[in-house]
Amino acid sequence: MALLRVLTHPDPRLRLVAERVTDFGEAFQTFVDDLVETMYAEVGRGLAAPQVGASLRVVVIDLRRPDEGGKLVPGDVFVLANPEITFREGEIVWREGCLSLPGIAAEVLRTEHLKLRYQDRLGEHHVLEARDLFAVCIQHELDHLDGTLYVDRLGPLERALALQDYTEAQHLAGRQAPPA
Numbered sequence: 001m002a003l004l005r006v007l008t009h010p011d012p013r014l015r016l017v018a019e020r021v022t023d024f025g026e027a028f029q030t031f032v033d034d035l036v037e038t039m040y041a042e043v044g045r046g047l048a049a050p051q052v053g054a055s056l057r058v059v060v061i062d063l064r065r066p067d068e069g070g071k072l073v074p075g076d077v078f079v080l081a082n083p084e085i086t087f088r089e090g091e092i093v094w095r096e097g098c099l100s101l102p103g104i105a106a107e108v109l110r111t112e113h114l115k116l117r118y119q120d121r122l123g124e125h126h127v128l129e130a131r132d133l134f135a136v137c138i139q140h141e142l143d144h145l146d147g148t149l150y151v152d153r154l155g156p157l158e159r160a161l162a163l164q165d166y167t168e169a170q171h172l173a174g175r176q177a178p179p180a
């Protein structure tokens with residue numbers, strides 16, 4: 001297994017619409033393992049293939065709920081290939097961050113309850129139902145498959161402020177802010 005490099009905004013590869021997964025063979029299995037390992041290494045709750053520069057419709061999610069001591073521990077890993085939301089109900093506001101936008105977070109309006117059709121890492125078809133944090137994570141990661149970042153879902157002013165904070169956070173982190 002290997003750690004993959006997570007791309008950060010404004011890398012143009014984060015803006016591509018990803019291709020459907022059609023080959024669930026050995027190379028894909030290795031890629032999924034690397035994606036999961038990278039998600040844990042980066043302390044994220046989810047990671048989408050486009051975030052590591054792969055134009056594939058697959059995301060991995062582990063909610064890593066806190067244990068009794070408040071420490072986030074690995075839980076169930078979901079590998080969602082070719083996912084499609086088939087039902088939406090209710091609204092929820094959640095404070096989101098993203099490994100591709102390090103250093104900032106903002107409140108985003110999402111669907112509270114959804115149903116999803118997807119294929120697992122072996123290509124088997126499934127449906128699942130999700131609420132609250134799980135539903136939010138799914139929507140956040142699925143957005144990456146269509147080249148959407150959570151800041152795109154903010155109002156114009158909030159978005160501008162978030163991106164300004166991001167530029168400052170990048171600067172403080174010692175990174176040269178690339179041209180937008």
Ligand SMILES: [Zn+2]
Pocket residue numbers: 097098099100140141144
């Ligand atoms: Zn993200």
